[in-house]
Amino acid sequence: MPIRKANPEPPFNIIRASHVAFDVSDLDRSRAFYVDCLGYLISDADSNAIYLRAVEERNHHSIVLLKADNAAVPVIGFKVSSEEDLDRAAFWFAHKEYPTSFPERPYQGRTLCTCDMFGMPLEFYYRMDQRNCMLRNYAEYKCARIQRIDHINCFTPDVQASFDFCSELGFWLTEYTETDGGNSQLWAVWMHRKGNVHELAFTNGRGPRLHHIGVWTASALDILYICDVMDSSGFVANMERGPGRHGISNAFFLCVRDPDNHRVELFTSDYLTVDPDHEPLRWSLRDPQRQTLWGHQAPASWFEEGSFFSDVRPRQPVLQEQPIVAR
Template identity: 50%
Template sequence: MGADIIRTGRVVLHVADLERSRKFYVDALGFIETETRGGELYLRGLEEHNHHSILLKQSAAPRVEVISYKVMSDGDLDRLEELFTSKGMKTSWMEKGSQHAIGRTLRTQDVSGMPVEFYAEMDGAERMLQRYDLYKGARVQRIDHFNCMVRDVEKAYEFYTEELGFKCSEYTAAEDERIWAAWLHRKPSVHDVAFMNGKGPRLHHTGFWLSDQLSLIHACDVLASMGYTGNIERGPGRHGLSNAFFLYLRDPDGHRIELYNGDYLTSDPDFKPVRWDINDPRRQTFWGHAAPDSWFDEASEVTDLFAGEDTESEKVMAVGEPKLKQRKPTFVI
């Protein structure tokens, strides 16, 4: 029996200035601050009953430490370790108590080199869903998905569907039927993770679910009123892929956040993936307007969990590629 992965869990981001990040995530976007301790800021959405879905760590160099998935039980972690080890992938354990608010955690680098972790337990927190007096900014409800930029989408697609039990909801294909992007899920929505071709491994964005489309519009007004117009990268708009309403933002360190609402149910066993032709302009933005170059060219660099060790994952990350150019909007300092 394979491991039972439930859903997207959390993201750990390194940022240069924790107070600057708090102003953006808490004051502007409306995340709930669970706590701050020792250069770490723990955030969650209004709906979330777990301790956090974003961990921001103050660091000299902004990057992604790890993206996470929640599993059903502690035994699933052992099954995942056995799987990754059998594929020649390096793993490491973060034992319970070594990280704040989260239980035993398995870390690895997937076939694309993305730093990934799996956990079963996290401390609880008060759910703020009906604390309407605390709703502000984008009124963020919960974490929804990751989008990863990788060099070989088909390789990632095969591993996640054949080995980890993810299902495909939608994909983009060329005339030769090569998969150029894929949306994969464990929970019954469009995706927990998407893979897109590009300079990788990189984290393109983390998506957060909002309760309604008006919350995205309200977020734009709040961001503009607080001086964050330069942080609005793309949207609002509607994707053809996923049918979702979207808004893409860059946080003060350049990490990309998607505010997201309006996809659909994928739980039926006879659900068939939706194919989009790579030349169909509606797949990216159903209304037709083009994305900026930065959306295709830039993504957050990720940590090599096993730097200095001769592992397959390290070799994937060590392939020579030019460093992504830095985007230069007018970020609020």
């Protein structure tokens, strides 16, 4: 499998992963999970939507909860560096014959909507309404004390194709998993724009589907504390995996599921990757420490379950290799 360098002059400049929208079946129950349990701040809300941000975030929202009949993910969002980059992005996607449109989005400026080759819904914007950053207002640090969105992890039916697509857009590879043997194949990739381990990750599986969003906490103690909060607030059964430490990314983590089974990873302790000569780290698919440096092995649900993107039919993966899973 070819490992290619990131495009040093991408067609437009993506700054970072910005936000995700979740269709949820019960806004009150979702509010109890994200606000009362995890500690998110509400930027705005009405009977059909709740816009959330974490304490460090100045942008209006990083999670949008939308009332719907069925759980799904309408879109994942990325911030670009200028309005001109939006025009460059629209030109690039249209030239590649991907659909493009500029719908109105609440609290966002001009927003480009498009998708990747598998139909995964993407949106790009430059301006978003601002709210006060609560980083120094410690009274607002509640529950998990989440500071910001960190990354988005997705299932893809073809990791090589998704990797090539994102490399062309300037994403840098930091770590990857591949099969062993003479004809090794990519099984998962972790790629960044902002200078830590990942902005966007792809895992082999039935997809496209959203695997999880990763949200940053300041310390491992925040993650340990939220375990007690989840127990005392009635959400202990929503803890899926962890706490523990990944081999990949070196992150201390806890994975939880919201009331509609959307997965959120609380995450801290990864590392900087800003050097242009940073060499990506290879993991064998058979290495048990790739998924868990210490702690319980990942359950089967970690490799099988994910959130469907709205109106996108997942495909079976081209690679049938399986990692080690908990028994």
